[in-house]
Amino acid sequence: METVASGVHRHRDGLVNWYAIEENGAVALVDTGWPRSWGRIEAGLSELGRSPSDVVAILLTHGHGDHLGGAERARRETGAPVRAHRDELERVRGKRKGGSSFALVPKLLPHLWRPASFRFVVHAAAHGFMTPRWVQEVMPFEDGETLDVPGRPRVLSTPGHTEGHASLLLEDRGVLFAGDALVTADPVFGRKGPRLMPEPVNVDTARARESLTAFDDVEADVLLPGHGEPWRRGVASAVERARAESR
Numbered sequence: 139m140e141t142v143a144s145g146v147h148r149h150r151d152g153l154v155n156w157y158a159i160e161e162n163g164a165v166a167l168v169d170t171g172w173p174r175s176w177g178r179i180e181a182g183l184s185e186l187g188r189s190p191s192d193v194v195a196i197l198l199t200h201g202h203g204d205h206l207g208g209a210e211r212a213r214r215e216t217g218a219p220v221r222a223h224r225d226e227l228e229r230v231r232g233k234r235k236g237g238s239s240f241a242l243v244p245k246l247l248p249h250l251w252r253p254a255s256f257r258f259v260v261h262a263a264a265h266g267f268m269t270p271r272w273v274q275e276v277m278p279f280e281d282g283e284t285l286d287v288p289g290r291p292r293v294l295s296t297p298g299h300t301e302g303h304a305s306l307l308l309e310d311r312g313v314l315f316a317g318d319a320l321v322t323a324d325p326v327f328g329r330k331g332p333r334l335m336p337e338p339v340n341v342d343t344a345r346a347r348e349s350l351t352a353f354d355d356v357e358a359d360v361l362l363p364g365h366g367e368p369w370r371r372g373v374a375s376a377v378e379r380a381r382a383e384s385r
């Protein structure tokens with residue numbers, strides 16, 4: 139685990155990140171990696187001197203297989219509730235039409251001649267992306283809600299990558315978990331720097347671009363993306379670059 143802010147830790151799980159927020163011995167997870175990530179989550183907790191029973195919340199930015207992967211196992215092992223945006227519940231439960239991993243395949247096929255795209259698909263498949271473990275029970279959160287869990291994250295609704303994508307802001311710690319609303323590396327095409335996720339893996343890229351306005355009033359030094367390295371030069375400068383990239 140890499141400590142990226144006060145009481146905030148990152149695990150780079152192949153091409154995706156998940157995070158742990160600590161407060162008074164309790165832990166909230168932000169995303170859970172791939173379907174086979176539970177062992178790495180357990181190891182990460184023990185590195186922090188914590189055990190699964192210290193986990194009190196499992197927060198998901200969205201319901202893609204590289205973010206919700208370990209959530210169902212984590213829910214069973216820790217007893218903590220899994221939470222996601224109200225508009226994302228169906229996807230997280232595997233009930234959304236077109237929400238399966240296979241739905242992304244035809245969109246990615248035309249790009250497989252690119253080495254980065256080919257690598258992503260092989261990497262994702264090897265990590266169980268094609269067989270997601272959907273979450274059996276998930277509790278909704280709402281736009282603007284402040285969650286009573288470690289770090290007291292505030293929910294910022296940022297749809298576009300998926301219907302109910304949400305970002306989480308730790309106001310006191312100056313940290314924004316942007317999920318796949320704004321990343322610093324595009325895992326599909328291998329491009330670096332703050333940007334939106336690429337068109338083929340978004341439900342609605344124009345909407346994703348509009349959702350960047352949710353970050354306009356955010357004053358946080360550290361942006362923690364779903365993919366790529368932490369961005370420490372302020373959320374505003376990351377948003378500016380992502381907008382310039384997506385013009």
Ligand SMILES: [Zn+2]
Nearest residue numbers: 200202299318
């Ligand atoms: Zn995603």
